[in-house]
Amino acid sequence: AGECGACGFGTTSVSSTQNAGASWNNFPTIQDGGLPISMSFVSPSEGWLLDSSGADIFTLLQTLDGGSTWKEVYPMAHPRPVNSVSFVNAQVGYGVGVPGDANAFLKTDNGGRTWSKIGHVPTAANSFVTAQLVFLTEQHGFLVYNSPSPNKSWIYETNDGGASWTLLKNPNGYGVSLTFAGTQDGVAFNQTLHWATTNGGKTWFQVHLKSPWLPWLPASDPAVAGLYLAGLAHLTMAKTLTDIVHSQNSGQYDQIGFAGSQVAWTPDQSQTGFLLTTDGGAKWSNIHGVSNVDFVNGEDGWALSGGLLRTTNGGKTWTYASHPTP
Known part of the structure; x- marks a missing residue:
């Protein structure tokens, strides 16, 4: 996981490889206004991503389809726009x-x-x-x-x-x-x-x-x-x-x-x-x-x-x- 500096602040992107890094599969950018802190997968399909959009402001995301889509684990009672x-x-x-x-x-x-x-x-x-x-x-x-x-x-x-x-x-x-x-x-x-x-x-x-x-x-x-x-x-x-x-x-x-x-x-x-x-x-x-x-x-x-x-x-x-x- 990383941030695309050329794409603007807050564009977290995730990539995966199945051949020891010879090639990579890029997933849709996660527009969450932050910078990826850490990521952990327990299977090829299920994983978590901790994202930060500032001091002491963190978002925990989960994927069940190998990184194609993500959902916030602890969503706010009311959502807020980030893009x-x-x-x-x-x-x-x-x-x-x-x-x-x-x-x-x-x-x-x-x-x-x-x-x-x-x-x-x-x-x-x-x-x-x-x-x-x-x-x-x-x-x-x-x-x-x-x-x-x-x-x-x-x-x-x-x-x-x-x-x-x-x-x-x-x-x-x-x-x-x-x-x-x-x-x-x-x-x-x-x-x-x-x-x-x-x-x-x-x-x-x-x-x-x-x-x-x-x-x-x-x-x-x-x-x-x-x-x-x-x-x-x-x-x-x-x-x-x-x-x-x-x-x-x-x-x-x-x-x-x-x-x-x-x-x-x-x-x-x-x-x-x-x-x-x-x-x-x-x-x-x-x-x-x-x-x-x-x-x-x-x-x-x-x-x-x-x-x-x-x-x-x-x-x-x-x-x-x-x-x-x-």
């Missing part, structure tokens, strides 16, 4: 993944204090994937899988709160991220390709930029830079955020999020946390050890770090919405 979260308001949110079940789909109606498992999201074609969950309303949302092997992205859409999902043909490519300004105007992008929608994702059109990711200052608001795609889809972006992202990772956008024109966040250079601004880019703070950030307004936000953190004051302080330990 990705997306909130539509201060109370209602969705999440992906629980310890031992990377495709579990969860919902909360109380700001993340408790979660209910309401189904499963689609299974990506490759086990080494990272996921991004983006919900615009309680019914309408998107799920993005990005896999470095093969270099491919899968984007699913739901219009019934996650009861069913449809795989989109476009946008396509690898390393695709989604971000929306409101519920209608959105952008899907990677390093070289860009799409936009002005009807909530019903239709997408590809945009060819002469200078990709070179924003300009609109005369209407000189303090905020805007990315205007084909003069239709408008995504507000703090100019300081733009400068920072361009100066890091050769301009690679792993994730960008917005809550109005004042709150924005993006992964830091080390990819071990997120940069957060709550004043339109004048000042930035680093949230260390966080794998996912989501705000619904300038005050209410959530972050995944072992457990689910919540802020109600724009990121000045954070407390656990759901406690990280049983």
Whole structure:
């Protein structure tokens, strides 16, 4: 058992050999937000894995099929998401993944204090994937899988709160991220390709930029830079955020999020946390050890770090919405 550093924090993977190590069988990644501590098998099919997602935070998993699937031995009374979260308001949110079940789909109606498992999201074609969950309303949302092997992205859409999902043909490519300004105007992008929608994702059109990711200052608001795609889809972006992202990772956008024109966040250079601004880019703070950030307004936000953190004051302080330990 080990952790795939290139796949992102918390991707525990298990492999088995039946020929003294000449070849190995790789099993689906366990998205449990941790690092494997020890593993023990009593037969080729039955075994246990102790995983850690931080100081004194441990998860004990068991498999009965030789490592293909895992279940938590001592599950929490209420599950918590460990892969990705997306909130539509201060109370209602969705999440992906629980310890031992990377495709579990969860919902909360109380700001993340408790979660209910309401189904499963689609299974990506490759086990080494990272996921991004983006919900615009309680019914309408998107799920993005990005896999470095093969270099491919899968984007699913739901219009019934996650009861069913449809795989989109476009946008396509690898390393695709989604971000929306409101519920209608959105952008899907990677390093070289860009799409936009002005009807909530019903239709997408590809945009060819002469200078990709070179924003300009609109005369209407000189303090905020805007990315205007084909003069239709408008995504507000703090100019300081733009400068920072361009100066890091050769301009690679792993994730960008917005809550109005004042709150924005993006992964830091080390990819071990997120940069957060709550004043339109004048000042930035680093949230260390966080794998996912989501705000619904300038005050209410959530972050995944072992457990689910919540802020109600724009990121000045954070407390656990759901406690990280049983």
